[in-house]
Amino acid sequence: MTISAKQQLTFTNSLDDNLDSIYLHIYPNTFRNRGTAPFEERELTSVYPNGFSPGWMEIHNVKVKGDVCHYKIIGTNKTILRITLNKPLNIGDTADISIEFTVKLPNANTRLGYGEETVNISNWYPILSVYDTTGWNLDPYYSIGDPFYSEMAIYKVSLAIPKDFSIAATGNIIKMDVDKDNATYWIEADIVRDFAMVLSKGFDIKEGVINDITVNSFTLGDEKKEEALQYGIDSIEIFNKLFGHYPYKQISIVACDFFLGGMEYPNLVMISKNLYEIEEDFPLEYVIAHEIAHQWWYGIVGNNEIIEPWLDEALTEYSTLMYFEEKYGDHIKEQIFEKMIKAQYENFTSIEPDKGEGILRSLREFESNLEYSSIVYSKGAMFLEELRNNMGDEAFLEGIRQYFNQYKYKNATTLDFYELMEANSEKELKPLFEEWLNIKVE
Structure with missing residues (x-):
């Protein structure tokens, strides 16, 4: 349950200031210790049913335009990566940043972690902090709410995973190759503010189309397969009508080992698998509709979810x-x-x-x-x-x-x-x- 990764980040300084440093969030470090894990005490048993399990990120090297540069891990619970540039990045200039890192996933039923049936991979890579009128936003991973604030970007991801896993992800799978052990995916996501994935060996996948948008439903048991897909289709159709057209090609509704009701990411919503097992339909429909509504409010129209949640x-x-x-x-x-x-x-x-x-x-x-x-x-x-x-x-x-x-x-x-x-x-x-x-x- 470890991710080995290399990130290439192209960042153009479109701000009003020249920059000496660039800051990125490295959220997995907050899972390193029981005392810093982003949960209330009463939630820990649900999050860690097998006892506390640590997770973290290790940064191996950072280069800017091919040159090694100084970096330091700072901030509350070591969740900020500060990259000191070898020379200032002037307004309008572009920095090509390369970061090699590994992530250890905790055994935890939460946004980042693995449970009995799914591997939830979100808030998992160094993500650019937002620079706004207050400067760099360097808030930690709070235990309350969704403590995220990010800019839009274009993502191109190549990913190799054991071939017995299926994947739900932000963006569109462009192609896929399978060899003896692994499946390799090439995924592209245009103009989104984050990139998340869920893996499982047990997904049952159903697909529907509404307004030229593919709705994918990933379920784990036999319960509410048709219902979950229909709730997703209805949500996209209704919110398109009410607010404006969903601008992406797909949305994935994913049953997860997740201790809460649900969680939103671009083109992907995590839904607790427990909701599929409840006899009454209303809780599942409510949570799916809520998380898909977040595609409009957070996903497409963003905001600072820390100071204005x-x-x-x-x-x-x-x-x-x-x-x-x-x-x-x-x-x-x-x-x-x-x-x-x-x-x-x-x-x-x-x-x-x-x-x-x-x-x-x-x-x-x-x-x-x-x-x-x-x-x-x-x-x-x-x-x-x-x-x-x-x-x-x-x-x-x-x-x-x-x-x-x-x-x-x-x-x-x-x-x-x-x-x-x-x-x-x-x-x-x-x-x-x-x-x-x-x-x-x-």
Whole structure:
């Protein structure tokens, strides 16, 4: 369960500053010790059913334009790779960076790790930190939320794995060769913000097509094979109609050894295999619709998921409600909103009163995943329902579509979202945003 890799990174300095150093996240190092693993204490038994298992990344060498250069592993839990350039990278110049590394996967039912049936390979390679108005973003792998923030890139990957494994991955498989022991894949992914894979010896693969997009469903047992594929097809069709066309050729829905409900990556969503085993269909459908909605909010329109997690999660949670509204009608959407969304928030605040900080908080400000999900997901969806009621259906939808079209392949902010919704509203939205987000809107 080790990955040996060589990465070639071509980075053009399109910033406003000359650069002396370049920073990349090396997330696997946070899995090295039990005390730094990105989970709450109560989650550890589910994540590590066989006891704690370490994971890490080893950097073997770094070169820029073929020349060895100085690098240092820094940051909380050694999750940042700082590359000191031999000469400054001026505005408009390009650096060709080569990194050789290995990754040890933990025996863990999480984003990065392997369980009984799947090998989950995500957040696994040195990924460029975002340089924005605050400088380089060097946040660690927090245990709450999805602590990721990344730019778009073009990925070309060649991958050799034991031939008895099947693969689900970001991007499109261009070709494949098989020899005595291994299968080698060539994969290309155009304009995505991450690259993830799931491997298994036990996948059953079903395929459907909607709007010229191939929907792949990777299941592990006999349960809900047809249903999972249909939920994926319906999600793509509904979100295409509501928000704008999904711009990639495929999406893969992948049953995994995963202790949570699901997790989103470009062109690929991880779904806990446990959801397929539940007799009721609703949990599986809800999680698949939610994770596919993330293809729009996070995948195509990005944001800083550390300091503004509400922006993708609340939009995604509300998009899931809209999926059920489109597919089953207003009454089903209202039931889910009242009995699930509002109920979770109200149940949480009955135990832990809302301190009034608003839904715009960074991951650092949350004390637990329960608080995070209750405020960011549930209260966030409640805010968007209030916003929709204030604006009216037509203006709300037009604002969302413009947000998608204007910030496609970019990173957006809360202010960007506010300005577009305000521009589409006949009513002033400033008081609503200030009340729910607890911010001052200028």
